[in-house]
Amino acid sequence: MSSWDRFTDTFFNAKVMAKYWPDILYGVGVTVELAVLIVVSGLLAGLALALIRALAIRPLNWLIIFIVDLFRSLPPLVIIVLIYFGLPAADISPSGFVSTWLSLALVLMAFAEEIFWAGITSIPKGQWEAARSTGLGFGQTLTNVILPQALRLTIPPLTNRTIAITKGTALGTVVAVSEILGMASSAMSNSYNPSPLMMGAAAYLVLFLPVVVAGRWIEKKFAWKR
Amino acid sequence: MIVSAKGIHKHFGHLHVLKGVDLEVAERELVFVIGPSGSGKSTLLRCLNRLEQPSAGSVTVDGIDMLAPATDINHARQRIGMVFQSFNLYPHMTALGNVALALRKVAGKSRAEADALGLAALERVGLADRATHRPLELSGGQQQRVAIARAIALEPRVMLFDEPTSALDPELVGSVLAVMRSLRESGMTMIVVSHEMAFARNAADRVVFMDDGLILEQGPPAAIFENPAHERTRAFIGQIQRH
Ligand SMILES: Nc1ncnc2c1ncn2[C@@H]1O[C@H](COP(=O)(O)OP(=O)(O)OP(=O)(O)O)[C@@H](O)[C@H]1O
Ligand SMILES: [Mg+2]
Numbered sequence: 001m002s003s004w005d006r007f008t009d010t011f012f013n014a015k016v017m018a019k020y021w022p023d024i025l026y027g028v029g030v031t032v033e034l035a036v037l038i039v040v041s042g043l044l045a046g047l048a049l050a051l052i053r054a055l056a057i058r059p060l061n062w063l064i065i066f067i068v069d070l071f072r073s074l075p076p077l078v079i080i081v082l083i084y085f086g087l088p089a090a091d092i093s094p095s096g097f098v099s100t101w102l103s104l105a106l107v108l109m110a111f112a113e114e115i116f117w118a119g120i121t122s123i124p125k126g127q128w129e130a131a132r133s134t135g136l137g138f139g140q141t142l143t144n145v146i147l148p149q150a151l152r153l154t155i156p157p158l159t160n161r162t163i164a165i166t167k168g169t170a171l172g173t174v175v176a177v178s179e180i181l182g183m184a185s186s187a188m189s190n191s192y193n194p195s196p197l198m199m200g201a202a203a204y205l206v207l208f209l210p211v212v213v214a215g216r217w218i219e220k221k222f223a224w225k226r
Numbered sequence: 227m228i229v230s231a232k233g234i235h236k237h238f239g240h241l242h243v244l245k246g247v248d249l250e251v252a253e254r255e256l257v258f259v260i261g262p263s264g265s266g267k268s269t270l271l272r273c274l275n276r277l278e279q280p281s282a283g284s285v286t287v288d289g290i291d292m293l294a295p296a297t298d299i300n301h302a303r304q305r306i307g308m309v310f311q312s313f314n315l316y317p318h319m320t321a322l323g324n325v326a327l328a329l330r331k332v333a334g335k336s337r338a339e340a341d342a343l344g345l346a347a348l349e350r351v352g353l354a355d356r357a358t359h360r361p362l363e364l365s366g367g368q369q370q371r372v373a374i375a376r377a378i379a380l381e382p383r384v385m386l387f388d389e390p391t392s393a394l395d396p397e398l399v400g401s402v403l404a405v406m407r408s409l410r411e412s413g414m415t416m417i418v419v420s421h422e423m424a425f426a427r428n429a430a431d432r433v434v435f436m437d438d439g440l441i442l443e444q445g446p447p448a449a450i451f452e453n454p455a456h457e458r459t460r461a462f463i464g465q466i467q468r469h
Contacts, residue, residue: 124312124314126310126312126314127314127316129277129308129310129314130308130310130314130315130316130373130376131316131327131328132277132300132303133275133277133303133306133307133308133377134303134304134307134327134328134332134376134377134380135300135301135302135303135304135328135332135333135380136300136327136328136331136332137300140331140332144327144331145316145327148318149316149317149318152318
C-alpha cells in the first residue's frame with residue numbers, strides 16, 4: 001500500500017463513508033435547525049433589549065447591561081453545561097438541544113444588543129430632534145428615522161458575530177445533541193476511522209462557506225459612507 | 227400674540243442658561259434673535275417647541291399651552307416648524323421622503339396626498355426637480371431648503387430658525403435667505419436666530435439682543451443696530467460687523 005493509499009484509506013474511507021453518510025446528513029439537519037432557531041431568537045431578543053434600553057428607564061437599563069455583560073463574558077460552553085446540568089436542580093430538565101439553543105441564543109442576544117445599541121446611539125441627536133420637531137412620536141422616530149439608519153451600520157458586525165456564534169452549535173456534542181460534530185465523532189468511534197470527521201468538516205464547509213461569502217457581500221453592499 | 231413665553235428659566239444641572247426670558251411675538255412678525263455664543267438663543271427656541279423642557283415659566287403657541295401635561299405635544303409641534311443649523315435631513319430618504327414623512331405619520335395623509343403636498347412644499351423652495359435626490363446628493367443650500375420644505379409642508383403657524391445659514395458656504399447663503407424672505411412675504415410668523423445682519427436690517431420687524439440668559443434689549447433693526455442702549459449690545463454688534 002502506498003502512503004497515499006494509506007492516507008485516503010484512513011481519512012476518506014469509501015466503505016465507512018457509505019455507511020455513515022445518513023448519520024452525518026441527520027446531523028446537518030439538526031445543526032441547521034439549531035442554527036436557525038439561535039439566529040432568529042437571538043437577534044430578535046437582542047433587538048428587543050436594545051429598543052427597551054432606548055426608552056432610558058434607569059433600573060431597566062442597569063438590568064439589561066448586567067445581563068448583556070454576563071452573557072458576553074461567560075464562555076458559551078459553560079452556559080450550556082450550567083443550563084443542562086444546573087436547571088434540573090430547579091425541576092426543569094431541558095434537553096441537550098434546548099440547552100444548546102437557549103445558551104447560544106442568550107449569547108447572541110447579548111452581543112446583538114450591544115451592536116444594535118451602538119448603532120442606535122451612533123445616529124446624531126439632530127435626527128431625533130428634527131423628527132420630533134415635526135411631531136413624530138418617540139416610537140415613530142425610532143422606527144422611521146433612527147432604526148433604518150442604525151440597522152445599516154450594524155449589519156457587518158452582526159453578520160460576523162452571528163456566524164461565529166452559530167458555529168458554536170458544535171458545542172452541543174457535550175450535552176449529546178446529534179448535530180454534525182456529535183454524529184461524526186460517534187461514527188468515528190464506532191468505525192475506528194476518522195473519515196466521518198472529514199465528512200463532518202465538509203458539511204460545515206458546505207453550510208457555512210456560503211453564509212460567510214454572503215456576509216462579505218452584505219458587508220460590501222451596506223458599507224455606507226456618510 | 228401667537229407666541230407668548232413668560233418667565234422662562236432653564237437649568238442644565240448647575241448651569242443657569244435662561245434666567246427669566248419673556249418673549250411675545252405677534253402674528254406675521256419676524257423677530258430676529260442675536261447675542262453672543264452661549265447666551266441661550268438656541269435653548270430659548272428649543273423651549274418654544276419643548277425640545278427642551280423649561281425649568282420654569284409658561285409657553286403658549288397659537289393658543290396652546292405647550293407645557294401643560296394634557297397637551298398632545300406631537301400634535302402641537304405640527305404648528306411650529308423648526309429649521310436647524312445642521313439641516314438634520316434623514317439621509318436614508320429622498321428629498322420628497324423627508325418632506326412627506328410627517329405628513330403621513332403625523333398629519334395622517336395617505337401616501338398619494340402626502341407626496342402631492344410634499345412636492346408642493348419642495349416647489350415653494352424651488353426644489354421640485356430634486357424630489358428624488360438623497361440629501362447627500364444635494365448642496366448644503368439645497369439641503370437646508372429641503373429642511374425648510376419639510377417644516378412648512380405641515381402648514382405651521384410659526385417657524386423657528388436656529389442659525390439656518392451658519393453651516394453654509396457663503397455663496398449658498400443667498401438661496402436660503404431668498405426662501406426665508408418669500409416665506410415672510412407669504413405672511414409666516416418667524417423667529418430667527420442668525421447673524422445675517424443685512425437680512426435682519428431689511429426683513430426683520432424686531433431685533434432681540436440676548437446676553438447671559440436674558441433679553442437685554444429689543445427694538446426695530448435700525449434702532450438696535452445704529453443706536454443700541456446698552457454697552458454690551460454695542461460691543462456685540464461692533465464685533466460681528468467687523469467680520
Ligand atoms: N443639553 C445641554 N446640556 C448642558 N448644557 C447645555 C445644553 N444645551 C446647551 N447648554 C449650555 O447652555 C448654554 C447656552 O447654550 P445655547 O446653545 O442656548 O447658546 P446659543 O446662544 O445658542 O449659543 P451659540 O451662538 O453658540 O449657538 C451654553 O453654555 C451651553 O453649553
Ligand atoms: Mg445656538
